[in-house]
Amino acid sequence: MPKRLEQQAPVIEVHDLTKVFGRFTAVDHISFSIRRGEIFGFLGPNGAGKSTTIRMLCGLLSSSSGSANVGGFDINRQPEQVRQSIGYMSQKFSLYKDLTVEENIAFFGGVYGLAGKRLAERASAVMAMAGLSGSESQLTGTLSGALQQRLALGCAILHEPPILFLDEPTSGVDPISRRMFWDLIQEMASTGVTILITTHFMDEAEFCGRIGFISGGRLVALDTPRALKHQSVDEDLFELTLPSFRGALEKLSGLDGLRASSYFGSRLHLFCRRGTFTVGSLKHTVQERGLDVQRAELIPVSLEDAFVRLVQKQAAEKNG
Numbered sequence: 327m328p329k330r331l332e333q334q335a336p337v338i339e340v341h342d343l344t345k346v347f348g349r350f351t352a353v354d355h356i357s358f359s360i361r362r363g364e365i366f367g368f369l370g371p372n373g374a375g376k377s378t379t380i381r382m383l384c385g386l387l388s389s390s391s392g393s394a395n396v397g398g399f400d401i402n403r404q405p406e407q408v409r410q411s412i413g414y415m416s417q418k419f420s421l422y423k424d425l426t427v428e429e430n431i432a433f434f435g436g437v438y439g440l441a442g443k444r445l446a447e448r449a450s451a452v453m454a455m456a457g458l459s460g461s462e463s464q465l466t467g468t469l470s471g472a473l474q475q476r477l478a479l480g481c482a483i484l485h486e487p488p489i490l491f492l493d494e495p496t497s498g499v500d501p502i503s504r505r506m507f508w509d510l511i512q513e514m515a516s517t518g519v520t521i522l523i524t525t526h527f528m529d530e531a532e533f534c535g536r537i538g539f540i541s542g543g544r545l546v547a548l549d550t551p552r553a554l555k556h557q558s559v560d561e562d563l564f565e566l567t568l569p570s571f572r573g574a575l576e577k578l579s580g581l582d583g584l585r586a587s588s589y590f591g592s593r594l595h596l597f598c599r600r601g602t603f604t605v606g607s608l609k610h611t612v613q614e615r616g617l618d619v620q621r622a623e624l625i626p627v628s629l630e631d632a633f634v635r636l637v638q639k640q641a642a643e644k645n646g
């Protein structure tokens with residue numbers, strides 16, 4: 327096959343994948359595909375079904391229905407081959423804290439069938455990548471969060487898997503280390519490693535080539551970060567800083583031109599019909615309704631806004 331076509335062929339293909347726990351559907355008919363070397367991000371609130379999907383794709387959890395092919399293997403019929411051809415970093419790094427760095431590497435190397443010279447070579451490559459050379463005999467639990475994170479990544483790639491599943495790998499890690507971690511990920515992707523990653527840091531999601539938004543077990547949108555923002559929000563977006571949120575939404579309800587609102591950290595985001603307000607006129611209108619406004623700004627749409635708006639729109643459609 328010509329090289330370009332080969333690079334475009336999907337490495338992960340998912341069809342109607344579903345997981346039911348008792349009477350609860352955690353993952354609901356999800357379908358998507360990921361190309362070689364792509365960084366694909368899963369975004370969605372807690373409980374949306376991200377980890378459950380990943381665990382099925384890793385061959386660690388059986389599916390209830392649907393199918394998926396990961397690196398040429400069927401997750402339902404060949405889970406063992408799937409496990410051998412992927413790297414997985416679970417949500418709570420699965421390192422043994424009471425083992426040394428070296429012992430963790432030896433343990434995970436063993437899981438992936440590495441031994442002798444190859445294990446030694448891979449161990450030293452991974453230690454260098456993680457910035458852990460010289461810390462071989464340190465107890466893992468005494469490493470900083472950022473070093474544990476990089477060791478966990480190192481353990482997941484000891485066997486040089488062509489596919490990597492990273493489940494919230496940057497939780498609890500400081501911003502600079504998060505940035506370094508992303509540099510590593512992007513470098514791996516540039517060598518052709520296919521990466522599926524979940525995060526709830528919206529700034530990180532911008533580094534993904536494509537993003538799947540998951541809500542209530544369903545894949546509600548899938549596209550590039552730029553296209554998602556474009557498609558989900560077709561309003562002017564204003565950010566208000568208020569001394570108190572008390573009664574804010576009630577006071578604004580029915581405001582002509584206001585299509586939706588959401589809290590964004592300690593601020594209020596208002597999605598207004600294009601061209602209805604300027605910053606000045608909105609501030610004035612809101613004040614007239616009895617709200618004290620410290621600051622009003624017209625701001626660019628973030629992925630979080632896109633997600634919120636999309637979920638609101640879909641809920642509105644559902645409720646007629």
Ligand SMILES: Nc1ncnc2c1ncn2[C@@H]1O[C@H](COP(=O)(O)OP(=O)(O)O)[C@@H](O)[C@H]1O
Pocket residue numbers: 347350352370371372373374375376377378379
């Ligand atoms: N083994 C299980 N038994 C019952 N419910 C589960 C199990 N694992 C996950 N769930 C439920 O499935 C939903 C999705 O969980 P999860 O995939 O961990 O979400 P996310 O990773 O997006 O936060 C949650 O409501 C969770 O409580």
Ligand SMILES: [Mg+2]
Pocket residue numbers: 376377378417493
């Ligand atoms: Mg999770």
